Amino acid sequence: MSIGGTLQKAIDLVTKATDEDRNKNYEEALRLYEHAVEYFLHAIKYEAQSERAKESIRNKCLQYLERAEKLKEYLKKGKQKKPVKEGESNSKSDEKKSDSDSDSDDPEKKKLQSRLEGAIVVEKPCVQWSDIAGLEGAKEALKEAVILPIKFPHLFTGKRIPWKGILLFGPPGTGKSYLAKAVATEANNSTFFSISSSDLVSKWLGESERLVKNLFELARAHKPSIIFIDEVDSLCSSRSDNESESARRIKTEFLVQMQGVGNDNDGILVLGATNIPWVLDAAIRRRFEKRIYISLPEEHARLLMFKLHLGNTFHQLSEEELKILAQKTDGYSGADISIVVRDALMQPVRKVQMATHFRKLKGPSRTNPDEIVDDLLTPCSPGSPGAIEMSWMEVPSDKLYEPPVTMSDMLRSLATSKPTVNDEDMKKLDKFKEDFGQEG
Numbered sequence: 264m265s266i267g268g269t270l271q272k273a274i275d276l277v278t279k280a281t282d283e284d285r286n287k288n289y290e291e292a293l294r295l296y297e298h299a300v301e302y303f304l305h306a307i308k309y310e311a312q313s314e315r316a317k318e319s320i321r322n323k324c325l326q327y328l329e330r331a332e333k334l335k336e337y338l339k340k341g342k343q344k345k346p347v348k349e350g351e352s353n354s355k356s357d358e359k360k361s362d363s364d365s366d367s368d369d370p371e372k373k374k375l376q377s378r379l380e381g382a383i384v385v386e387k388p389c390v391q392w393s394d395i396a397g398l399e400g401a402k403e404a405l406k407e408a409v410i411l412p413i414k415f416p417h418l419f420t421g422k423r424i425p426w427k428g429i430l431l432f433g434p435p436g437t438g439k440s441y442l443a444k445a446v447a448t449e450a451n452n453s454t455f456f457s458i459s460s461s462d463l464v465s466k467w468l469g470e471s472e473r474l475v476k477n478l479f480e481l482a483r484a485h486k487p488s489i490i491f492i493d494e495v496d497s498l499c500s501s502r503s504d505n506e507s508e509s510a511r512r513i514k515t516e517f518l519v520q521m522q523g524v525g526n527d528n529d530g531i532l533v534l535g536a537t538n539i540p541w542v543l544d545a546a547i548r549r550r551f552e553k554r555i556y557i558s559l560p561e562e563h564a565r566l567l568m569f570k571l572h573l574g575n576t577f578h579q580l581s582e583e584e585l586k587i588l589a590q591k592t593d594g595y596s597g598a599d600i601s602i603v604v605r606d607a608l609m610q611p612v613r614k615v616q617m618a619t620h621f622r623k624l625k626g627p628s629r630t631n632p633d634e635i636v637d638d639l640l641t642p643c644s645p646g647s648p649g650a651i652e653m654s655w656m657e658v659p660s661d662k663l664y665e666p667p668v669t670m671s672d673m674l675r676s677l678a679t680s681k682p683t684v685n686d687e688d689m690k691k692l693d694k695f696k697e698d699f700g701q702e703g
Contacts, residue, residue, distance in 0.1 A: 273302035289334050296331040300324050390444040397564030401555045408532055409450045413487055428533045428550050432540035433557030434684040436598025439536040443491045454485035460497045472516035479520040486530035495535035499547040521550045540695050556696040565589040572604035578668035595682045603680045610672035611665055618642030620650040629661040639664035
């Protein structure tokens with residue numbers, strides 16, 4: 264666009280806006296006024312040479328913005344009242360303007376808080392403490408910080424105060440987020456906020472830190488409350504000279520809200536989870552009073568995990584075989600074991616898909632489990648006694664007898680599923696635990 268082109272475009276838009284305003288097409292007029300102001304601001308920045316010209320454009324901007332605000336207010340009220348014409352100023356409009364100025368913060372605050380209300384976990388995840396294998400230290404610390412203060416508030420009086428910040432750190436897939444789900448389930452009377460960076464980061468200047476402030480204000484209004492920040496490193500990494508100003512302001516607001524002058528955080532627990540705790544800012548790290556290491560599961564915990572993931576699925580695995588599997592999965596995280604078991608549970612389905620022969624056997628009826636029938640069909644090899652050549656498509660849906668999950672299915676899945684945690688990350692996590700953390 265040529266020099267002066269932006270200014271000309273702004274003047275054209277304002278001309279159209281005033282025409283629409285005169286024709287009482289207020290929605291279109293509002294849109295054009297706002298569009299024109301953007302062009303005027305661009306002209307001030309890049310085209311206006313003298314201060315006098317800039318001042319003149321600024322005055323015009325204020326005039327059109329004021330008109331746009333009146334139109335916006337009128338449209339919001341659903342045309343209950345005719346908007347004041349341009350240039351008119353009576354006592355009522357002045358009074359209305361002063362009222363809107365005094366309440367200008369409230370609608371903005373409500374808008375920000377309504378955005379954050381989506382982070383409140385309304386439906387509890389139904390994860391009990393017993394569903395988590397191992398991690399006894401972490402569970403006890405969370406009970407101490409969350410459950411006990413709610414159940415026995417008289418215990419925490421005087422100088423005995425519950426923990427305000429807990430950081431769960433460890434390799435991925437070890438149950439950090441799962442622990443948070445258990446906290447959300449078990450802390451019945453608490454409001455649980457599950458926060459990610461997308462809830463707090465905004466493209467508008469200054470809105471991100473206001474969202475952080477409103478998050479804590481909302482938590483104080485709904486206390487006792489728990490703010491869970493998954494992957495907290497994405498919001499609170501170390502401050503440096505080459506980071507953006509907005510990122511620095513978010514971190515500063517977090518520091519102030521978590522433990523700043525004039526902020527009462529009684530009844531609020533900030534729960535953070537991260538796989539890379541060494542990138543956290545030192546001041547944020549200090550505000551997490553307890554830093555609990557959620558390590559890779561021990562052998563007894565892995566055995567329990569196999570049992571939990573198998574559940575009530577039909578299988579023929581003995582206790583000894585499960586112990587062998589627990590020994591073979593050293594270095595696997597809880598998520599890795601979950602994948603191994605899920606893959607093994609699919610092996611009977613694959614047998615049904617691949618089978619060319621089925622044989623009849625006796626078992627409980629699918630429609631009535633109390634009734635024993637002798638015409639159920641299960642996949643078999645072609646040489647098995649009584650083998651009938653047929654595909655799974657020919658098997659009636661209520662006559663299929665599912666093959667059980669066996670040790671060979673488990674070993675086959677174990678051979679193809681590798682652990683996801685490497686030694687280098689484990690060394691960094693162990694070093695961080697020695698320096699700043701405690702065993703979970």
